Every structure is written in structure tokens, then in C-alpha cells.
Amino acid sequence: MGKYLKFLTVGMVFGIVLVKSEAVSWYRIFEMFKFQSFHMYGIIGSAVITGIILLLVSKKIKIKNIEGSFLRVPLKDRGFIRYILGGIIFGLGWALCGACPGPMYILIGTGAFSILVVIAAALLGTYVYGLTKDKLPH
């Protein structure tokens, strides 16, 4: 259990941060796609800028992870179709139910239990992708 404690802690911070910033709120997602507030753009933008700096610095000073190898972000496969089509499909769903996968789980904790319907449907969507994967253009 000990080795899982750090992951539990990171998850808790993640949940707290996304609730306190209201990023788990359907309303904030709606507002974002309406370009009516800077809030969500500020969150994503400052996360990416901080992330770029952290990754560049850790490369520069050669930080190793706890397993002793250099910090490495797994590279996504090359491609276009899967990213743009999959992205659009994801975006349609994200805007429709106002939750991407992280917030889906977090919302359970806030007592919005009807999100379980969304999670069950997301599991089904993932399953259908696995089922049809080889027939889809990637």
C-alpha cells in the first residue's frame, strides 16, 4: 500500500484543484466554448506554459525519476486522422455533458452521482472503440 500513497495524494490534490477552480463545472465548460470568460483558457494556458518550463528545466538539469531513469514523456504516434477525428468526437461529448474524464471521477466525490451515467456511457464508448479499432482510419 505504501507505494500507492503518493498516487493517492496526487489524485487528491488533482481533485481539490479542479473543484476549487470550478473546472469540474459544466457551466465553466459552456462558458469556455462561448468565449465568454478567460478563466478556463487561463487555466489551460498557464498549465501548459508551466509544464513547458518544468519539462525544459528538468531536461537541462537532467532530473531523474524515482526509478533512476531520465524524465521522459511518452511520445504519441505520428498521425493526423485519428487525432483530428477522435479529438472532434471527444470535443462534442465534452461540451455536451460538460465533463472530460478527470472531472467525471471528481464529480462523484462532490455528490453529483448522476455523473455515473456519463461514466458508464464513457466505458461503453471506450469498449466500442476497442471493438471497432481495426476498421477505423488512424
Place this chain on the structure above:
Amino acid sequence: MEYILQPWPWFVTGPLLAIIMFLLLYFGRTFGMSSNLRTLCAIGGAGKRVEFFKFDWKSQRWNLVVVLGAILGGFIAHYLLSNPTNINLSEATIKDLNAFGFSNVGQSLVPPELFSWDAVFSIKGILILIVGGFLVGFGTRYAGGCTSGHAITGLSSLQLPSLIAVIGFFAGGLIMIHLIYPILF
């Protein structure tokens, strides 16, 4: 403490999310919330029928622990670390939602028009949640990641596939809100 109980501004939130991503890399893992959906399918036995779910899901247990933490974090933040306050939405958003027939806009995290049990047990309500969830689950695996994997991790590491995916996320979101919502509501 007062600052913690208030909603947190974007410039605190964004860097904290980057630190979460960085910590997971430091722990030898990677930030990706949607991978858990695949793991859960595998745990449910999907690997018996579909090759895509035939993998060692036990190696992904750490990520399920992150999910467990996220649920706990959601509970702590909502019930212990928040003064009851409305979401500080823009006037224009409130006006637009009122026009769609939404009332009490911003008084809860999710709108009762979609997430109350009354809504869930209506045909339209349940369809919205099911179709929305399905598209998220299907789309995220097709695109190979979601907001955490592509928008935060992928863009932070300057990966072109992630940029394409994020452009897709936004294109889909804009189509939904600007073209499809006016038909639905």
C-alpha cells in the same frame, strides 16, 4: 484559510496542474485520466472478447489509485474546503443559459436541468448524458488521450499529435455549443 475557501483563480490552478503532471512523470508514470476507462473495461473482462483490452491491467493500478484520490479530493474540496458560493460566471453566459431555459445558473457545480434525477429519468436528459459520455469515451481512445494526456502533457512536451487533438477537442466543443445546443434547447 480564507483564500482556500474562496474559488481559486486560474493562475493558481494552471501551475498546480502542471506540477501534478510533473510529479507523475517524476514517479515514472504519466498523466492520463482516460486510460483508466480502458483499464476498467479490461478489469470487467473485455479482454476475453477484444484484443485491445488484453493487457496487464494490474500495471495500471497506480492510475486507479489516482482516480480514487481524485474522488476523495472532490469530496474534500466540495464539503470541507468551500464556502457556499455561486460560480462567478460572466453575465453573457447567464443570459445565454436563461434563454435556453436554464434557471439558477451557477448555483451548483452541474446544472439540475441535466444532472438532477428528474432530468436523468427523462428521455432527453438520459440521452444527453449517455451520448455525451459515449462520445467522450470513444473519442478519447480514438485520439489517444484526453485533456490531461493531450492538452496538458502533450502540449507541455510540444508534441504535434497533441496539438492536432486539442484543435479537434475545441472544434468538436464549438460545434456542439454553437450549432447543436440551439437545436437541443
